[in-house]
Amino acid sequence: MVPISSDTLHERLEGLAKLQAGTLDNPYSIKHRLVLANAYGNLGYPDLAAGDAYKALLLIDECAEEGEFHVEALEAANKDYREEKGSPCEDAVQVVLWAQSVWLGSAYEILIPCLIQCGSLRSAAGFLKRASRSLPDKATLASYREALNLKLRLHLNSQEDDLDSISIEDYPDKGSVRRELYPWNHHEPDRFSSEALQILNDEMERVAPKLEVRVAELPILNEASSQGTDVAYVKQLGVFAKEDISPGEEILTEKSLLTGISRLHDFYCDACSISLSSTSDDQQPTTLSCEECEEVFFCSQECHDLAQDNYHPSLCGVVTEQKVRASEVADVLYTRLLVRAMGLAETQGVHPLDLKEVRYIWGDYHGLDLTERCKLDSDPFASVPQTLPFSFEANILRPLHILEKMDVNIYEQSHRYDTWIFNTLYAKFRGTASGRQGLDGRPEICAVHPMWCLANHSCDPNVAWEWNGTIRFWAREQLVDYERQVPRRPGLKKGEEMFSHYCDIRLPVQERREWASGALGGLCVCPRCVWEDDQRKD
Numbered sequence: 001m002v003p004i005s006s007d008t009l010h011e012r013l014e015g016l017a018k019l020q021a022g023t024l025d026n027p028y029s030i031k032h033r034l035v036l037a038n039a040y041g042n043l044g045y046p047d048l049a050a051g052d053a054y055k056a057l058l059l060i061d062e063c064a065e066e067g068e069f070h071v072e073a074l075e076a077a078n079k080d081y082r083e084e085k086g087s088p089c090e091d092a093v094q095v096v097l098w099a100q101s102v103w104l105g106s107a108y109e110i111l112i113p114c115l116i117q118c119g120s121l122r123s124a125a126g127f128l129k130r131a132s133r134s135l136p137d138k139a140t141l142a143s144y145r146e147a148l149n150l151k152l153r154l155h156l157n158s159q160e161d162d163l164d165s166i167s168i169e170d171y172p173d174k175g176s177v178r179r180e181l182y183p184w185n186h187h188e189p190d191r192f193s194s195e196a197l198q199i200l201n202d203e204m205e206r207v208a209p210k211l212e213v214r215v216a217e218l219p220i221l222n223e224a225s226s227q228g229t230d231v232a233y234v235k236q237l238g239v240f241a242k243e244d245i246s247p248g249e250e251i252l253t254e255k256s257l258l259t260g261i262s263r264l265h266d267f268y269c270d271a272c273s274i275s276l277s278s279t280s281d282d283q284q285p286t287t288l289s290c291e292e293c294e295e296v297f298f299c300s301q302e303c304h305d306l307a308q309d310n311y312h313p314s315l316c317g318v319v320t321e322q323k324v325r326a327s328e329v330a331d332v333l334y335t336r337l338l339v340r341a342m343g344l345a346e347t348q349g350v351h352p353l354d355l356k357e358v359r360y361i362w363g364d365y366h367g368l369d370l371t372e373r374c375k376l377d378s379d380p381f382a383s384v385p386q387t388l389p390f391s392f393e394a395n396i397l398r399p400l401h402i403l404e405k406m407d408v409n410i411y412e413q414s415h416r417y418d419t420w421i422f423n424t425l426y427a428k429f430r431g432t433a434s435g436r437q438g439l440d441g442r443p444e445i446c447a448v449h450p451m452w453c454l455a456n457h458s459c460d461p462n463v464a465w466e467w468n469g470t471i472r473f474w475a476r477e478q479l480v481d482y483e484r485q486v487p488r489r490p491g492l493k494k495g496e497e498m499f500s501h502y503c504d505i506r507l508p509v510q511e512r513r514e515w516a517s518g519a520l521g522g523l524c525v526c527p528r529c530v531w532e533d534d535q536r537k538d
């Protein structure tokens with residue numbers, strides 16, 4: 001990574017913004033991709049640097065081979081050659097050789113260490129192997145091997161020297177990166193503004209006329225809150241009753257097209273994810289398929305038409321089946337959501353971060369002030385915490401691969417589909433998606449319901465819900481039976497917050513807290529948890 005020591009975060013961000021804007025004019029320039037990658041790296045985003053370094057590698061291949069973007073890549077390389085040498089070159093072979101000699105080493109010198117820093121050791125080792133074959137004399141490669149082995153030993157908790165006996169296939173590939181509202185992300189609304197609340201409430205009115213979205217105060221769940229000391233609060237959104245709601249009354253019915261399925265497609269409706277086989281005979285949905293690809297199935301004409309109008313044309317024939325290790329199924333479901341978001345965005349011609357299913361949902365970003373927190377030039381992530389799961393496969397390779405199959409130009413469309421955009425989508429999905437397991441206990445379907453996911457959690461919820469294609473909420477007729485100090489009645493009073501539940505509320509307190517802590521970011525401190533935990537300790 002080229003070190004820049006004296007400039008400030010602000011200056012670097014300004015420089016980055018210029019480079020990002022320049023990508024529109026220079027989408028195929030290998031040199032531009034590498035400068036951009038360096039700019040990301042120098043701001044503490046090795047994951048984003050790896051994304052552009054990988055595109056630089058792809059462009060070097062495009063220059064050399066008769067691929068889809070051969071002409072554009074060669075033309076851009078020729079332009080870079082002219083700028084570098086002062087005169088153009090008529091000989092394409094010479095340009096290709098020049099591009100390879102000048103840029104191939106640089107691309108690997110960014111990509112490999114960045115992937116090691118991000119914990120994608122399997123992918124880093126793969127690129128290291130390729131680099132060693134193409135550039136056997138490159139001295140830096142030996143230091144990357146050392147860095148990789150060091151991380152591998154840490155992961156395996158071993159001092160063994162003989163790492164050669166471990167197959168690269170068994171190297172870990174998943175690490176974590178900054179989970180951040182990127183300073184250049186101008187798509188994220190101020191969720192507390194009256195304008196945003198109005199938009200959310202217009203949508204809420206459609207699916208739940210007696211509910212409204214409001215700003216809520218929630219406890220920050222950390223070490224102190226779990227000890228019951230010094231609980232601090234933060235502003236977030238929540239869902240509240242606009243009028244009194246009786247026990248048993250249905251209050252929300254929402255259907256979403258932002259769904260993902262990890263099984264063969266004929267098990268579930270591709271649009272709403274209802275099971276196509278488990279309903280009783282008289283409820284059996286009429287299964288329809290897409291007439292074009294015959295690869296996806298729908299439970300009804302309505303779902304078929306919604307899919308064709310909103311996302312399927314961009315994904316038609318783009319098979320997303322892949323061999324999945326059992327431990328990676330949950331991650332693959334998030335990738336399915338990402339693919340669906342790209343399909344929705346392409347078909348509707350909107351930016352993926354502006355989709356109505358995506359724009360207003362919670363991303364669980366770190367929320368730290370970067371000017372205070374960023375320590376540039378110290379650690380690869382600028383000392384900002386890393387809480388977003390990352391792998392080269394999920395956050396870079398697979399999205400680009402799917403986009404290519406969707407006939408999206410991954411170079412010219414970087415402003416719509418880039419690593420930082422994939423990361424932002426993953427951050428939002430990980431903060432809001434619901435999943436369901438199959439009979440074998442493996443996650444099978446997942447979905448983001450943009451209104452449902454605004455509801456906060458309590459282990460003593462006042463609503464119950466059912467998710468079967470559509471999500472339905474109703475006011476509980478019976479509240480959880482625990483020895484509470486303050487007796488309450490079922491139903492919701494006007495102005496009361498609606499609390500859903502993110503875990504199985506029949507479990508004992510410790511197990512509940514463990515289950516929900518992933519979704520909540522810490523141990524639940526709802527009144528029931530606090531009371532039951534106290535009882536347990538006594």
Ligand SMILES: C[S@@+](CC[C@H](N)C(=O)[O-])C[C@H]1O[C@@H](n2cnc3c(N)ncnc32)[C@H](O)[C@@H]1O
Nearest residue numbers: 218219236237362432453454455456457519520
């Ligand atoms: C699906 S979102 C719920 C809606 C969210 N409050 C918003 O502003 O969009 C889940 C997030 O809400 C917060 N949350 C929900 N219930 C909570 C609770 N009982 N205590 C603390 N935080 C909670 C956590 O930050 C969690 O990651």
